[in-house]
Amino acid sequence: xxxxxxxxxxxxxxxxxxxxxxxxxxxxxxxxxxxxxxxxxxxxxxxxxxxxxxxxxxxxxxxxxxxxxxxxxxxxxxxxxxxxxxxxxxxxxxxxxxxxxxxxxxxxxxxxxxxxxxxxxxxxxxxxxxxxxxxxxxxxxxxxxxxxxxxxxxxxxxxxxxxxxxxxxxxxxxxxxxxxxxxxxxxxxxxxxxxxxxxxxxxxxxxxxxxxxxxxxxxxxxxxxxxxxxxxxxxxxxxxxxxxxxxxxxxxxxxxxx
Numbered sequence: 001x002x003x004x005x006x007x008x009x010x011x012x013x014x015x016x017x018x019x020x021x022x023x024x025x026x027x028x029x030x031x032x033x034x035x036x037x038x039x040x041x042x043x044x045x046x047x048x049x050x051x052x053x054x055x056x057x058x059x060x061x062x063x064x065x066x067x068x069x070x071x072x073x074x075x076x077x078x079x080x081x082x083x084x085x086x087x088x089x090x091x092x093x094x095x096x097x098x099x100x101x102x103x104x105x106x107x108x109x110x111x112x113x114x115x116x117x118x119x120x121x122x123x124x125x126x127x128x129x130x131x132x133x134x135x136x137x138x139x140x141x142x143x144x145x146x147x148x149x150x151x152x153x154x155x156x157x158x159x160x161x162x163x164x165x166x167x168x169x170x171x172x173x174x175x176x177x178x179x180x181x182x183x184x185x186x187x188x189x190x191x192x193x194x195x196x197x198x199x200x201x202x203x204x205x206x207x208x209x210x211x212x213x214x215x216x217x218x219x220x221x222x223x224x225x226x227x228x229x230x231x232x233x234x235x236x237x238x239x240x241x242x243x244x245x246x247x248x249x250x251x252x253x254x255x256x257x258x
Contacts, residue, residue, distance in 0.1 A: 061217035
């Protein structure tokens with residue numbers, strides 16, 4: 001009798017392990033997140049990125065590793081991540097939603113939207129950083145971008161593409177300003193990320209994976225290098241995977257907004 005109880009327990013345990021493995025396999029292989037973003041592909045922006053890279057590689061401050069850098073072809077500003085997992089119907093719905101609000105986006109832009117970056121910051125503390133990013137100046141253009149992103153998020157929620165839990169997972173929260181519903185979003189251009197370093201390790205070196213790094217000396221080294229202004233002329237819907245043809249994020253659709 002004891003044997004059958006043990007056998008039944010082992011069977012349940014194995015079923016749980018297999019279920020978790022299937023879920024993990026599906027998440028890693030089948031489900032690719034999509035996101036709406038502004039590409040930062042101006043020639044002088046990439047030139048400035050390369051100056052930062054060259055300076056850090058030359059001076060080699062504490063905790064710096066060249067594998068922390070993002071691929072410059074992928075420089076971007078994220079507006080919102082969409083957990084639609086390559087669902088064709090939902091993807092078409094997102095495309096239709098963005099197309100439907102382009103006139104309103106153009107109205108908010110009012111001829112041009114030029115944004116600037118003024119300093120470098122981290123996610124988490126500077127001593128235990130995961131990401132170093134260029135921070136946008138919070139001026140009139142930042143306000144315009146905020147209004148555009150709020151509009152996009154509201155429309156995606158109205159059409160059941162996003163929900164409050166999705167936003168919470170992205171650290172985006174609702175708040176009210178002068179009676180109007182807005183969302184807390186930190187616009188940033190990622191430059192260095194611990195995940196890029198960890199991905200660069202081969203199987204033999206996985207024990208060298210890191211959760212964080214000290215960004216103090218890295219930021220001090222690059223503080224005098226300022227990115228040029230950027231013109232927002234399109235929004236891309238991309239998959240979080242590389243296009244083998246150009247090294248950029250795979251573009252699902254692109255929306256001209258000027």
